Amino acid sequence: MTQPSRGPGPGAEPAPAAVAAPPRGVSTATSETLEDYTLRFAPRSYRRWTPGVVATSALGGIAYLADFSIGANIGIAHGTVNALLGIAVAAVVIFVTGFPLAYYAARYNVDLDLITRGSGFGYYGSVVTNVIFATFTFIFFALEGSIMAQGLELGLGIPRWLGYAVSTLLVIPLVVYGMKALSTLQVWTTPLWLVLMVIPFAYLVIANPSSIGQFTSYAGADGQGGTVSAAAVFLAAGVCLSLIAQIAEQIDYLRFMPPRTPENSRRWWSAMVLAGPGWVVFGALKQAIGLFIAVYLIASLDPAASATANEPVHQFLGVYEEMMPGWLAMALAVVLVVISQIKINVTNAYSGSLAWTNSFTRVTKHYPGRMLFVIVNLVIALTLMEANMFDFLNTILGFYANCAMAWIVTVATDIIVNKHLLKLSPLVPEFRRGMLYAVNPVGFTSMLVSAVASILVFFGVFGEGVQPYSPIVAVVLAVVLTPAMAVLTRGRYYLRRADDGLPHPMFDEFGNPSGEVLTCHVCRQDYERPDVAACLTHDDVVCSLCLSTDRVADHVLPAQPVPPARR
Numbered sequence: 001m002t003q004p005s006r007g008p009g010p011g012a013e014p015a016p017a018a019v020a021a022p023p024r025g026v027s028t029a030t031s032e033t034l035e036d037y038t039l040r041f042a043p044r045s046y047r048r049w050t051p052g053v054v055a056t057s058a059l060g061g062i063a064y065l066a067d068f069s070i071g072a073n074i075g076i077a078h079g080t081v082n083a084l085l086g087i088a089v090a091a092v093v094i095f096v097t098g099f100p101l102a103y104y105a106a107r108y109n110v111d112l113d114l115i116t117r118g119s120g121f122g123y124y125g126s127v128v129t130n131v132i133f134a135t136f137t138f139i140f141f142a143l144e145g146s147i148m149a150q151g152l153e154l155g156l157g158i159p160r161w162l163g164y165a166v167s168t169l170l171v172i173p174l175v176v177y178g179m180k181a182l183s184t185l186q187v188w189t190t191p192l193w194l195v196l197m198v199i200p201f202a203y204l205v206i207a208n209p210s211s212i213g214q215f216t217s218y219a220g221a222d223g224q225g226g227t228v229s230a231a232a233v234f235l236a237a238g239v240c241l242s243l244i245a246q247i248a249e250q251i252d253y254l255r256f257m258p259p260r261t262p263e264n265s266r267r268w269w270s271a272m273v274l275a276g277p278g279w280v281v282f283g284a285l286k287q288a289i290g291l292f293i294a295v296y297l298i299a300s301l302d303p304a305a306s307a308t309a310n311e312p313v314h315q316f317l318g319v320y321e322e323m324m325p326g327w328l329a330m331a332l333a334v335v336l337v338v339i340s341q342i343k344i345n346v347t348n349a350y351s352g353s354l355a356w357t358n359s360f361t362r363v364t365k366h367y368p369g370r371m372l373f374v375i376v377n378l379v380i381a382l383t384l385m386e387a388n389m390f391d392f393l394n395t396i397l398g399f400y401a402n403c404a405m406a407w408i409v410t411v412a413t414d415i416i417v418n419k420h421l422l423k424l425s426p427l428v429p430e431f432r433r434g435m436l437y438a439v440n441p442v443g444f445t446s447m448l449v450s451a452v453a454s455i456l457v458f459f460g461v462f463g464e465g466v467q468p469y470s471p472i473v474a475v476v477l478a479v480v481l482t483p484a485m486a487v488l489t490r491g492r493y494y495l496r497r498a499d500d501g502l503p504h505p506m507f508d509e510f511g512n513p514s515g516e517v518l519t520c521h522v523c524r525q526d527y528e529r530p531d532v533a534a535c536l537t538h539d540d541v542v543c544s545l546c547l548s549t550d551r552v553a554d555h556v557l558p559a560q561p562v563p564p565a566r567r
Contacts, residue, residue: 040544041431042109042255043528044515049256051264051271058253058275059282060190062246064344065312065337066143067283068290070397072310074239075291076298078232079220085228086236087287090243093405093475094280097412098247102276104415104429105251106268107260108530109513112248112411113358114431118494119414120443120482123362123436129407129447130359136245137352138377139400141168142384144341144348149385151313151337155330164385167341168378174346189339196336200319201289204296207322214299215292231468235398238458238471242397243283245404249351250279259512293319313337352377362433365551402458402474406451409478410443417483418442424491428506432533433547434556435500440493442485450477496559501534502541522546522555533557 037046049057075083104115112133116126149163158166204211254276260268294309297318308314313333320329356373360366418425430436454474460467506529508514514529520543521535527543535542535555542555550556 037255041114041513041528041531043531044109044259044513045517045528047109047256047258049258051257051267054253054257055271055275056190058250059279060343060347062250062279062282062344063190063193063340064140064144065147065286065340066140066344067243067286068293068312068315069143069147069310070239070243071287071290072294072315074236074287075218075220075294076310077221078229078236079227080215080218080291080295081227082220082229082232083236083291084288085233086238087240087284089233089237090240090471091280091284093237093241093409093471094244094247094283095277097244097408098250098277098280099273100412100415101247101408102251102254102272106254106257106272106276107512108429109255109257110429110431111255111354112251113355115251115415115429116407116411116443117436118426118428118430119411120418120425120440120446120486120494121411122438122440122444122493123431123433125439125444127359127362128444129411130355132403132407133245133248134352134355134359134377135400136248136404137348137355138381138384139396141345141348141352141377141381144344145381145385146388147312148337148341148345150311151334151341154313154317155334161386164382167345168382168385170342171345171349172374172378174342189343193336193339193343196316196332196339197286199323200293200316203323204293204319208296208300211292211296211300215295218295218299234471235468238398238401238468240284240287241405241471242401243280244401244408246279246283247276247408248355249347250276252347252351252354259508259510261510261512290315312340348381349374349377361548365549367545367549398470399455399458402454402470403451405471405474406447406454406478409475410447410450410482413446413479413482414443414486418486418491422483422486422491424486425494430495432500432531432544433550434533434553435495435497437493437496442482442489442491442493446478446481446485449481450474453477497557498560500532501557502529502532504529506530520546 037043071083071087074086077083078086101112101115105111108115113126113130116129117123121129145164145167148167149158149160152158152163152166153160254272257268257272258264290312293315297309297315316336317329317333320332323329324332353370353374356376357368357370360368360373414425419427425442451474454470454477456462457466457473458470502518504514504516504518506514516529517526518529518532518541519526520532521538521540522542523546525543531544532541533544533547534540534557536557537554547555
């Protein structure tokens with residue numbers, strides 16, 4: 001098979017030095033019942049769920065109670081008006097940036113790491129964003145595990161340190177079997193979770209209408225009251241924007257959406273929007289309800305309630321106790337906390353394992369199996385819990401938000417602007433090794449600059465006056481730099497190759513990834529068309545997984561010459 005010569009560009013693959021050994025770990029990775037397509041495209045043959053089931057499973061992952069803590073914390077700090085405005089600002093940013101990412105995941109059946117590779121970062125460049133996302137999963141696992149431990153301590157008298165361990169170990173058997181087990185868990189637990197969560201809010205509004213006035217007039221610790229403060233609004237928004245990376249967890253479910261056809265188009269779009277960017281609507285409502293309940297507890301009960309008004313278990317217990325006998329209130333509060341934390345932390349453990357495994361395999365060319373990184377993620381999360389990270393929630397989330405926003409906004413801008421407006425980025429997301437440059441300066445540089453600048457602002461390097469506006473810095477720089485870098489580089493570092501050397505069509509008549517099956521000559525496994533490419537040294541097909549674990553680039557196609565227009 002004759003291949004074109006290499007073209008110039010950063011991060012070109014090295015020439016093969018020897019015949020590659022069989023990829024290590026391939027037999028483990030192809031056991032997809034456990035591995036759940038960790039490193040690659042989710043094939044049509046596996047995606048048997050309806051759009052409704054996928055959406056319900058994805059939304060089950062937002063059952064976390066951290067939103068109630070976040071809403072209470074920012075409201076207690078800045079007052080109701082500023083907190084609600086901050087929640088609204090964050091929700092708009094998250095929805096707008098999440099929409100194109102969710103669409104690409106559902107349409108092309110790839111996770112956010114694979115989307116990021118072809119949207120300005122390159123094959124190895126997206127490793128840094130995987131680390132950002134993995135950090136998100138263990139931070140929020142620790143946060144949710146802390147909430148569960150609070151519930152177990154209050155309701156069952158279990159010491160908090162032991163509660164941390166219980167909340168961690170409990171998810172391991174549930175996360176082993178990936179999407180198959182998670183979809184069942186999320187679908188069956190969602191109705192009970194909804195009932196237990198909605199009843200307290202409905203009760204307060206109906207039985208205590210005065211609670212609405214208390215809520216709207218609450219001044220907060222800084223005494224802003226009903227006065228709008230731009231600084232307070234953006235400080236609140238910065239904490240809420242730490243959740244922007246939640247779209248990656250939604251995508252870990254959305255990549256299993258069925259092909260979009262004329263028959264299911266309406267259901268497909270509804271599920272994608274609702275379970276994709278639409279998650280933030282539910283998240284914003286939970287933050288507002290968390291603040292509402294916290295204000296009620298502070299204003300109507302013992303003034304000392306303010307010390308625990310930001311803890312969801314105390315929020316729900318306080319309202320339940322006004323509705324029913326104490327023993328039943330305690331039981332329902334504990335049940336709600338446990339269900340909520342299991343629903344979200346199986347998703348955190350699952351998504352974190354995908355992110356760590358993906359990065360490790362690309363860097364080392366060795367696939368150790370997803371379950372190893374389930375354990376790694378849980379150990380890190382348990383360490384954070386034992387360090388009592390709950391007491392530093394606002395600071396941790398505010399700092400993390402800067403990194404997460406820089407990443408998500410950069411990828412969203414590349415899709416919206418560079419792909420569809422400037423036409424400098426390829427429309428179809430490419431993720432296979434050999435097809436991409438190692439690092440694309442467009443996204444990688446834009447993300448790095450916007451993250452570093454916003455972090456410096458967050459820590460007050462440029463003065464206290466601009467410190468609250470670090471979220472704006474992250475968003476604006478990412479939006480401006482991403483297309484600017486694409487124009488500056490003329491889009492030449494997106495694709496290392498224009499074709500993968502195979503004549504088979506990539507898409508069906510409806511634009512869905514083709515379900516045609518081809519056999520990889522290295523691992524002898526069957527893969528669908530989007531997941532394979534031609535082999536450099538054999539007149540045959542090689543899968544993306546074997547390309548990832550090819551240590552000497554024996555199977556990796558060489559680069560093609562750069563078109564004159566892009567030089």
